[in-house]
Amino acid sequence: MSATSSSQIQRHINGYLDHLLVERGLAKNSMAAYRRDLGRYLEFLNTKGFEDFSKVSANDISDFLISLRLGSDQHPALAPSSAARTLIAVRGLHAFLAKEGITTTDSARAVKPPGVSKRLPKALTFAEVERLLGAVGAGSDTDISVLMMRDQALLELLYGTGARISELTDLSLDDVSTLSKELPILRLKGKGNKERLVPVGSHALNALDRYLVRSRPVLSGKSKADSALFLNARGTKLSRQSAWSILQAAAQRADLAGKVSPHTMRHSFATHLLENGADVRVVQELLGHASVTTTQIYTLVTVDQLREVYATAHPRARARN
Numbered sequence: 001m002s003a004t005s006s007s008q009i010q011r012h013i014n015g016y017l018d019h020l021l022v023e024r025g026l027a028k029n030s031m032a033a034y035r036r037d038l039g040r041y042l043e044f045l046n047t048k049g050f051e052d053f054s055k056v057s058a059n060d061i062s063d064f065l066i067s068l069r070l071g072s073d074q075h076p077a078l079a080p081s082s083a084a085r086t087l088i089a090v091r092g093l094h095a096f097l098a099k100e101g102i103t104t105t106d107s108a109r110a111v112k113p114p115g116v117s118k119r120l121p122k123a124l125t126f127a128e129v130e131r132l133l134g135a136v137g138a139g140s141d142t143d144i145s146v147l148m149m150r151d152q153a154l155l156e157l158l159y160g161t162g163a164r165i166s167e168l169t170d171l172s173l174d175d176v177s178t179l180s181k182e183l184p185i186l187r188l189k190g191k192g193n194k195e196r197l198v199p200v201g202s203h204a205l206n207a208l209d210r211y212l213v214r215s216r217p218v219l220s221g222k223s224k225a226d227s228a229l230f231l232n233a234r235g236t237k238l239s240r241q242s243a244w245s246i247l248q249a250a251a252q253r254a255d256l257a258g259k260v261s262p263h264t265m266r267h268s269f270a271t272h273l274l275e276n277g278a279d280v281r282v283v284q285e286l287l288g289h290a291s292v293t294t295t296q297i298y299t300l301v302t303v304d305q306l307r308e309v310y311a312t313a314h315p316r317a318r319a320r321n
Helices: 003-022 028-048 058-070 080-099 126-134 142-161 165-169 202-220 240-253 264-275 280-287 292-313
Strands: 185-189 195-199
Touching: 003 028, 003 080, 028 058, 028 080, 058 080, 126 142, 126 240, 126 264, 142 165, 142 185, 142 202, 142 240, 142 264, 165 240, 195 280, 264 280, 264 292, 280 292
Parallel strands: none
Antiparallel strands: 185 195
16 A cells, blocks of 8 residues: 555544534543544555545444454454444444545444443442541551551542542642532533533541541641642642552451452442432433443442342242242
């Protein structure tokens, strides 16, 4: 394939990525995933010698999907969920090309992603959450106590709001300046810079107040210029990776190692609300999901629990021996 045709395909992919960034306002992590997935698609097209997108058929895209599942010397085979995500990026690209008049048809429209089994999100029980939050920090040293108050505020907010960890580490002091017992509402900025309002419970409010009054001034003394809400020991913004390390350390102390994953607190927040009667659409708003379908997977957890309770508690649930 000529360098001209190769650069033409690359240019159209770059145009779609610009569209995602500027027109749709995708978050940084989402953009990185799209670049990675479409980069793999570009590599496939180059290998097959395509000159432009108008020559790509549905069969070719199906072959690409098969190659994702089979893997190669350069790339390991992808799980169905990862292959489905990559195909979504390719389908979006071809829909964009057709809409812009670059191609006459949407070649990817008829190509369906592989079936992905619905795995129930892992959630901690309420007792396990309390154990986890009670295991934050250790010792009586002044520096440790300062960090312990920060960690307590971070994890209480994680469970109390259902926020993503990046949403909390991106908060500034201004974002919490209006928080009070009279108006305990936090404004979070989620994927695609979409904002949502989330109530904050009394436990999280008290932990945050303790951190702001007694801990953050000590940490900020090392770097007064940083306006981030959560600071590290050097007085600069706490990274997402460091925040997860804090969670993992608490999980170890609470004997919950292996049960706490990056989304565990968010899953637990949603599951516990639904178990206690919250409407799924309210939970959708609190989590910032664009579609209620995404939220409904949590209802599978509660239905499973209901089935288990019914089987053990109802006198006619099981046949007698």
